[in-house]
Amino acid sequence: MAESAAAKRPSFAATAIPADAGAAVFLGNPHLDNLMTVVIAMGAEIWSDRQRARIVERLLETHGKVTREMIEQYVPSDEERKAWEAEREAMVRRVYDVLARDASGARPFAEERR
Amino acid sequence: MDRRTLIGTGTAIAALAAATDIDAAAKPGIPAGNGTKPALPAGTLAPRGRFDRLERLPTLALESRQDFLLSFRAFANRDLTRAASARADAILAEKGVPKDADLPLPQALAMLQDDPLLQTSTRAWISCQQLSWNGLLEEFEGNADRYLAEMEAVDRRGPGTLELNPDLKLPDYTRHEIHIQPGGYVGSEFAGHLYHYGTNGFYSGRNSNDELHIGAAQKLPIPNDGRVRRILDLGTGVGQLAMALKERFPEAEVWGLDAGGPMVRYAHLRAVERNLDINFVQRLAEDTRFPDDHFDLVTSYIMMHEVSPEGTSALIREAYRITRPGGVFYPIDFRLTNAVRRNAAGLYRLWWDHRWNNEVWSLKFRQNGTPQQIRDVGFELNETGPVALAGFGVLNATKPLPNGAA
Numbered sequence: 210m211a212e213s214a215a216a217k218r219p220s221f222a223a224t225a226i227p228a229d230a231g232a233a234v235f236l237g238n239p240h241l242d243n244l245m246t247v248v249i250a251m252g253a254e255i256w257s258d259r260q261r262a263r264i265v266e267r268l269l270e271t272h273g274k275v276t277r278e279m280i281e282q283y284v285p286s287d288e289e290r291k292a293w294e295a296e297r298e299a300m301v302r303r304v305y306d307v308l309a310r311d312a313s314g315a316r317p318f319a320e321e322r323r
Numbered sequence: 324m325d326r327r328t329l330i331g332t333g334t335a336i337a338a339l340a341a342a343t344d345i346d347a348a349a350k351p352g353i354p355a356g357n358g359t360k361p362a363l364p365a366g367t368l369a370p371r372g373r374f375d376r377l378e379r380l381p382t383l384a385l386e387s388r389q390d391f392l393l394s395f396r397a398f399a400n401r402d403l404t405r406a407a408s409a410r411a412d413a414i415l416a417e418k419g420v421p422k423d424a425d426l427p428l429p430q431a432l433a434m435l436q437d438d439p440l441l442q443t444s445t446r447a448w449i450s451c452q453q454l455s456w457n458g459l460l461e462e463f464e465g466n467a468d469r470y471l472a473e474m475e476a477v478d479r480r481g482p483g484t485l486e487l488n489p490d491l492k493l494p495d496y497t498r499h500e501i502h503i504q505p506g507g508y509v510g511s512e513f514a515g516h517l518y519h520y521g522t523n524g525f526y527s528g529r530n531s532n533d534e535l536h537i538g539a540a541q542k543l544p545i546p547n548d549g550r551v552r553r554i555l556d557l558g559t560g561v562g563q564l565a566m567a568l569k570e571r572f573p574e575a576e577v578w579g580l581d582a583g584g585p586m587v588r589y590a591h592l593r594a595v596e597r598n599l600d601i602n603f604v605q606r607l608a609e610d611t612r613f614p615d616d617h618f619d620l621v622t623s624y625i626m627m628h629e630v631s632p633e634g635t636s637a638l639i640r641e642a643y644r645i646t647r648p649g650g651v652f653y654p655i656d657f658r659l660t661n662a663v664r665r666n667a668a669g670l671y672r673l674w675w676d677h678r679w680n681n682e683v684w685s686l687k688f689r690q691n692g693t694p695q696q697i698r699d700v701g702f703e704l705n706e707t708g709p710v711a712l713a714g715f716g717v718l719n720a721t722k723p724l725p726n727g728a729a
Contacts (some may be wrong), residue, residue: 309405
């Protein structure tokens with residue numbers, strides 16, 4: 210927890226028994242596992258910027274100006290939320306669908322040349 | 324104005340009630356605690372406020388990233404799981420094993436757990452889960468003072484009460500980081516915050532209005548005599564079912580119990596905001612400290628599978644003790660029989676959820692003979708209905724009336 214006055218407040222937390230998922234290696238090399246986490250995190254960052262851009266566009270259309278506060282305080286309509294969700298899901302499928310590819314028949318190129 | 328804006332700008336704590344639903348609920352024409360929030364016109368600029376009953380996350384960036392992870396999780400649950408299942412079927416076919424064979428878990432694992440596609444599917448799901456928790460943890464711990472001040476502001480306020488027992492001796496089973504939630508249900512001051520926002524993924528977005536909890540509360544059976552004066556929700560977590568039960572039975576005395584102090588603290592905060600008179604207590608489900616025959620309805624919501632076999636036995640005995648004759652004990656949880664899980668791919672998924680998503684007790688829950696234990700303590704058990712939560716199991720237990728009583 211951040212070093213702050215929080216440290217002076219009463220604590221109601223106990224000691225947890227930690228999970229060990231952080232040490233899990235699924236892809237044969239922990240760095241490959243890290244890369245999977247990276248590419249998902251990158252998707253989240255890209256979507257975050259895209260959604261911000263959508264809001265900026267909308268504010269310029271409706272208000273003719275935009276400030277950081279206006280972006281943060283923007284309340285989307287139900288229709289916009291549904292449209293954003295559909296766009297997000299399409300983006301996820303477009304970018305990550307290859308992960309579902311059954312590559313069990315694939316071989317390294319070097320092996321094929323032999 | 325939302326509570327974050329209030330606290331964050333240093334506005335007097337007393338203003339909290341005046342600026343939230345508490346005040347709105349007191350106004351004529353706006354019923355209390357029913358989840359209604361005046362709709363804001365599209366394009367309105369307002370403090371971040373709520374989507375339905377869920378306070379929006381404090382920054383657009385965090386909200387957007389969590390939304391993305393929600394979509395990614397849906398993709399993993401649907402597309403990656405489908406691909407992994409097809410691959411598992413192919414592996415079994417290569418080995419001459421029927422795809423619906425009822426295999427022992429070790430045999431299923433030996434065939435499947437090293438396959439790259441199945442491993443990719445699992446890796447992607449776990450990475451998504453970790454990213455979601457870490458993003459939320461960074462927000463709540465990074466702004467700890469603000470969030471702790473919010474809870475402190477209402478710890479001693481009503482409606483309802485909050486009982487915290489920081490010296491409570493917690494059984495080990497309560498201290499695991501279930502679902503790899505950082506700190507689990509007891510180990511972070513923000514366990515309630517993390518759980519509430521983190522479980523959006525589990526609910527596929529149907530969490531902002533406590534949708535499933537309200538649906539379950541409406542369908543839970545009541546005693547045959549129709550008397551519902553006292554209700555207890557065991558393992559209440561962030562109090563979603565307790566709140567929904569209070570809304571269904573506004574005249575009843577409703578209690579929410581959880582081993583996690585931070586969980587009931589957050590539950591109390593939410594109940595106060597919604598003007599709901601609920602008593603939240605940090606106690607153990609197997610040692611509730613309530614009198615014998617006290618409650619008309621004792622519930623739990625997807626809690627039993629997070630409890631050790633010993634804890635389960637003890638809490639079933641305790642539930643029997645505190646339920647009044649004719650009263651109902653209805654623990655909502657996953658189905659104990661599920662044909663889908665019997666094939667190898669389903670078993671594999673069940674296993675990695677247990678092993679890597681840290682569902683510590685979920686496998687034992689399915690082998691624990693819970694229905695028989697409920698009968699053995701004296702309840703009459705109906706396993707067929709009513710279904711309180713679609714897709715989940717039915718454990719509808721009634722404590723018999725004394726011999727000869729009508």
